[in-house]
Amino acid sequence: MEITKIVIPTPYDVGDVNAFLVKGDALSIVDAGPKTQEAYEALEYGIKNAGYRFDDIEQVILTHHHPDHAGWVDAFPRAEILGHEYIDHWMKKNEEFLRYREAFYEMYLRKQAVPEENIQEILSIRRNLELYGNTPLTKYIQDGDEVPGHPGLIAYYTPGHAQSHLIFHDQKTKEVIGGDLLLEKIASNPLIEPPVDLSFDRPRSLVQYQASLRFLATLDVAKLYAGHGNEIVDVKGLVKERLQKDAHRTNQVYEILSEPKTVYEVTKALYPAVYESQLGLTLSKTQGYLDVLVKEERVRCEQMGDQEFYSRI
Ligand SMILES: [Zn+2]
Structure with a gap:
């Protein structure tokens, strides 16, 4: 697999995001930056440097639907757009889905006992979808599929950070294009998102994420190309480190539950x-640790009215 990395600026705290040109039978780009002018210029520069133009790209393959990865799907006039089918909701942005999504978050923020004014603030931030692309997918990729145009490149469904998250493993070179599953310098956040089936049953994002990390550690990986930052060689070591840190945080949450809490x-x-300035993110992280404790049967969750209370077993 011939891989060329393109580093793209984003307006988000995470900093730059990576896209990867991959030359196989087809010329593909994995991920496409956020939909900003700066990102477009970085993409254009990177593609030109590799000897191509936007309309040479035959496939845009998305690791997940987040806006720093799925923005410039609109920039490739001739390309097929490939990814997990969940991504399509964000591309199409139809009214019914947007209403469902808002109702989903509203219900969970109430369950978490977030004050009403903060609920409204988080919902209004989430309504801003302008850095997402608008081009619907032309092909869906599922767990275990071989990626079209790239013989031996296998997609694996790895939910947790995003409900649409895929990684791509080259069986021959043992290289992985890993999206945000594992990043060198920062822990990837298991965000609360509506489930793939669009029900009101909240995915246990951190539980899913840890299972995805353990799965990654079972693969034979020579090098992982990450969605942000540098390539990773010691994948198993870094997975272990991330899981240990989670376990430490999870125990801290257990200590905090000396009495039932929301x-x-x-x-x-x-x-x-930081909870006030980064409420959406910190709520997601806390919810994740609580979900792990419930799964480990150390903590129970009881609903009272429309709020949920967690207590030690
Ligand atoms: Zn990202």
Whole structure:
């Protein structure tokens, strides 16, 4: 697999995002940056440097639907757009889906006992979808599929950070294009998202994410090309490190539950300095640790009215 990395600026805290030109039987690009002018210029420069133009690209393959990865699907006039089918909801943005998504978040923020004014604030931030692309997928990729145009490149469904998340493993070179499953410098956040079946049953994102990391550690990987930052060689070592850090945080949450608490209360205790400025993110992280504790049968969750309370078993 011939891989060329293109580094693209984003307006997000995470900093730059990577896209990868992959030359096989087809010329593909994996991920496409956020839909900003700066990102377009970086993409254009990177593609030109590799000897191509936008209309030479035959396939845009998406690792997941987040806007720093799925913005410039609109820039490739001749390309097929490939990814997990969940991504299509964000490309199409139809009214019914947007209403469902808002109702989903509203219900969970209430369950977490978030104050009403913060609920409205988080919902209004989530309504902003302008850095997403608008081109619907032309082909869906499922777990275990071989990627069209790239013999031996196998897609694996790895949910947790995103409900649409795929990684791509080259069986011959043992290289992986890993999206945001594993990043060198930062822990990837298991965000609360609506489930793939668009029900109101919340995915346990951190539980899913840890299972995806353990799966990655079972693959034979020579090098992982990450969605942000540098390539990773010691995948198994870094997976172990991430899981250990999660276990430590999970035990801290257990300690905080000396009496029954809501997710909002645990979030305040766990992230006293940043919970106000980064409420959506810190709620997602806390919810994740609580989900792990429930799965491990160390903690139970009981609903009272429209709020949920967590307590030690
Ligand atoms: Zn990302």
